[in-house]
Amino acid sequence: MTDTSTPRLRVAIVDDEALARAVLREYLTQIHDVDIVSECANGFEAVKVVSELHPDLLFLDVQMPKLDGFEVLELVGRDVAVVFVTAYDEYAIRAFDVHAVDYLLKPFSAERLGEALAHARERLQRGERPPVQDLTTAARPAGSRAGRVLVRDGSRVHVLAIDKIDYVQAQDDYVAFRCEGKEYLKEQTLAQAEGMLDPARFVRIHRSYLLNLDRLARVETDERENRFAILVDGRRLPVSRSGYTRLSARLS
Amino acid sequence: MHPILARAERLAAYLAAWLVVALLLGVVLTRQDVAWGAALVFLLPICLIYAFVCLSSWYVCRATPLTSSGVLRVLGSSAMAAIIASGLWIGLARAWMSALASFTSAGPTLEQYGRYEPLLFATGVLLFLLALTVHYLLLAFELAREAERRQLQLEVLSRDAELRALRAQLDPHFLYNSLNSISALTSVDPAGARRMCVLLADFLRDTLAISARDRIPLADELALTDRFLGIEQVRFGDRLHVERHVDAAAAHCRVPPLVLQPLVENAVTHGIARLLEGGVIRLDVARQQDRLSIAIENPRDTDAPASARRGVGLDNVRQRLTTMFGAEARLETRTDPERFRVELAIPCFTDD
Numbered sequence: 001m002t003d004t005s006t007p008r009l010r011v012a013i014v015d016d017e018a019l020a021r022a023v024l025r026e027y028l029t030q031i032h033d034v035d036i037v038s039e040c041a042n043g044f045e046a047v048k049v050v051s052e053l054h055p056d057l058l059f060l061d062v063q064m065p066k067l068d069g070f071e072v073l074e075l076v077g078r079d080v081a082v083v084f085v086t087a088y089d090e091y092a093i094r095a096f097d098v099h100a101v102d103y104l105l106k107p108f109s110a111e112r113l114g115e116a117l118a119h120a121r122e123r124l125q126r127g128e129r130p131p132v133q134d135l136t137t138a139a140r141p142a143g144s145r146a147g148r149v150l151v152r153d154g155s156r157v158h159v160l161a162i163d164k165i166d167y168v169q170a171q172d173d174y175v176a177f178r179c180e181g182k183e184y185l186k187e188q189t190l191a192q193a194e195g196m197l198d199p200a201r202f203v204r205i206h207r208s209y210l211l212n213l214d215r216l217a218r219v220e221t222d223e224r225e226n227r228f229a230i231l232v233d234g235r236r237l238p239v240s241r242s243g244y245t246r247l248s249a250r251l252s
Numbered sequence: 253m254h255p256i257l258a259r260a261e262r263l264a265a266y267l268a269a270w271l272v273v274a275l276l277l278g279v280v281l282t283r284q285d286v287a288w289g290a291a292l293v294f295l296l297p298i299c300l301i302y303a304f305v306c307l308s309s310w311y312v313c314r315a316t317p318l319t320s321s322g323v324l325r326v327l328g329s330s331a332m333a334a335i336i337a338s339g340l341w342i343g344l345a346r347a348w349m350s351a352l353a354s355f356t357s358a359g360p361t362l363e364q365y366g367r368y369e370p371l372l373f374a375t376g377v378l379l380f381l382l383a384l385t386v387h388y389l390l391l392a393f394e395l396a397r398e399a400e401r402r403q404l405q406l407e408v409l410s411r412d413a414e415l416r417a418l419r420a421q422l423d424p425h426f427l428y429n430s431l432n433s434i435s436a437l438t439s440v441d442p443a444g445a446r447r448m449c450v451l452l453a454d455f456l457r458d459t460l461a462i463s464a465r466d467r468i469p470l471a472d473e474l475a476l477t478d479r480f481l482g483i484e485q486v487r488f489g490d491r492l493h494v495e496r497h498v499d500a501a502a503a504h505c506r507v508p509p510l511v512l513q514p515l516v517e518n519a520v521t522h523g524i525a526r527l528l529e530g531g532v533i534r535l536d537v538a539r540q541q542d543r544l545s546i547a548i549e550n551p552r553d554t555d556a557p558a559s560a561r562r563g564v565g566l567d568n569v570r571q572r573l574t575t576m577f578g579a580e581a582r583l584e585t586r587t588d589p590e591r592f593r594v595e596l597a598i599p600c601f602t603d604d
Contacts, residue, residue, distance in 0.1 A: 016528070017429075018489055019436035026439055042528050065526045065553065087428035106432035148555075159555065 009121065012038040012053070014046040014072065015061035015085065020106065024059055024085070027110045034117065043067025044157055050076040051155035057101070057120045062086040067150070067157065073100070075152045078129050078187075083116045146196045149177055151184040158184055162201070167237060168193050168210040203250050205229055205243035213250065254310050255390040267303060274299035277375065284368060286360045294360060298348055302341050302376065306383035309333065313387045330384050338376030345372060406575050410466070410508075412568070425521070433487050448486050455479040462509040467601070470512075470537070470544070471503040477516045477535075484520050491530025492520070502539035505600035508576055514565035515548045515594050523550030523592060544600035549593040566594070573598060 011034055015021045021039050028034050038049045043064055049055065060082050062069035069091075073082055084095040084103040092103040101123050102116040149160040166178040170190040177184045177193075186193075194202065194210055205211045215231045219239060222228070227239040229247070239247065256262045274295045281291040312333045316326050349365050360368065430452050437445035458476050462468055485492050519533045531551030538545050566585070573581035573596065583596040 016525075017433075017487055019433045019487065020429075022440060023432065023436040026436070063525070065528050066555070087425055087432065106428050107435040 012055040048155040170208040270303040309384040334380040467506040519550035
């Protein structure tokens with residue numbers, strides 16, 4: 001039954017517009033070695049589907065409510081190949097910059113979709129995965145600061161408001177965002193988190209800590225000349241020598 | 253700002269004219285056997301002061317503009333102002349004369365002045381009226397220039413609106429998405445695809461036709477927004493609901509084209525399209541005698557920052573309304589956590 005030369009491709013369609021999903025469904029059902037495992041009307045559903053059904057390929061709309069296509073890519077881009085589907089040329093160009101397999105400009109033909117599928121197969125056979133760094137910067141246009149931090153926890157997505165984050169701590173291959181009494185782990189380096197957050201608000205006080213200045217109550221020095229940042233909630237974080245220089249520069 | 257005081261060269265010319273007046277009055281005074289020196293000592297200071305008093309006629313002009321005040325009112329207030337000003341001047345002349353007489357021997361004698369005073373008074377009235385005329389001319393000149401400037405600005409803006417309207421028809425987001433909907437409908441709902449083609453064609457044609465006109469009946473603009481919403485309804489389905497309350501008396505108001513449509517478009521792209529469940533766009537149009545008020549309200553994403561940009565559409569509408577109606581146009585926006593509201597009020601002109 002199964003075609004041995006080309007393995008069946010498991011795809012999911014993500015678009016908030018029912019008619020836009022219908023075009024893709026119509027085209028894809030006519031291709032014999034493609035299975036549609038799910039159709040999602042928003043980005044949250046897409047993240048859930050990727051974690052639970054593990055499709056090979058996402059057809060992903062860019063302009064969607066709550067979680068747009070670039071944000072979905074940031075969250076699941078390591079686990080699935082993505083073809084962007086959009087009416088905006090400028091998004092399509094950005095899609096290429098962030099290692100999307102291909103893009104389809106609405107409206108598109110069945111032939112063009114066929115080409116995108118061929119590109120996806122190539123990419124999947126090579127087994128390439130886009131670097132995490134590219135994916136985290138993908139969610140924002142170049143040069144802009146994030147307005148919120150997205151953290152994926154299995155099939156769930158947490159949206160952290162920047163002003164609710166107390167500090168960020170490096171933990172091996174992850175960083176932990178301390179936010180409203182909870183910790184959220186994200187696969188990235190502290191330097192990447194620093195690049196994402198507003199430098200007027202977050203200061204690197206230590207090799208492993210990035211502090212939200214609004215949370216700082218005072219700085220203490222112990223008898224061995226070690227400095228600590230005391231937060232509004234009483235928590236103590238170490239401050240390195242260079243961290244203290246940066247902190248003083250910001251506070252003066 | 254005062255048109256003469258504001259410019260140094262104008263003030264110099266004005267004071268030079270007054271010097272001539274003072275010399276002429278001096279000639280008359282010398283005929284009364286007053287010496288030239290005495291005549292000038294008396295006349296130069298009071299003429300200088302009266303020159304500045306006459307500048308105040310500008311405020312009479314401003315208070316009773318020729319265009320909106322009756323002839324009688326203009327004549328009455330001019331005469332009244334001239335008599336009062338000249339009366340004050342005579343009082344000043346008398347005081348100056350007695351001061352000159354008591355401290356020095358300069359200036360005319362009381363008897364000489366007595367014969368001279370009626371002439372001085374009449375001259376004062378006439379000069380004030382002359383100054384008033386000059387000021388009315390300056391005012392008319394400035395108004396004409398201002399009107400010309402506004403007309404030019406309006407032309408630039410409406411040309412701009414035309415361009416924008418043209419571009420809106422080629423707007424990649426709206427047009428491509430509509431075409432994508434048509435592409436989807438062709439196989440599942442051919443009749444629907446055809447309806448959508450007709451809607452889109454009608455919308456483009458109407459936008460072109462409307463944008464070329466200066467004023468259109470509000471009913472036409474409402475019809476255009478209906479077509480637009482009809483197209484978006486196909487795209488968004490159940491996510492888009494519209495509640496319309498249109499005062500029947502408002503339909504005849506003549507409004508600038510493409511004032512409502514960009515605002516409704518914003519309500520869809522910044523409101524409905526950003527919400528998982530969509531929501532209701534409310535459109536309220538009411539007319540109170542000669543005022544037309546329009547409110548457009550859409551739900552918004554509670555996570556979005558309050559300062560989210562509303563695009564150039566809103567700015568353009570605001571600019572056009574201000575240029576067209578000046579202080580008579582009002583456009584306000586209000587952002588609640590859950591809803592965004594635009595209110596605008598403009599004068600309503602009708603054909604009848």
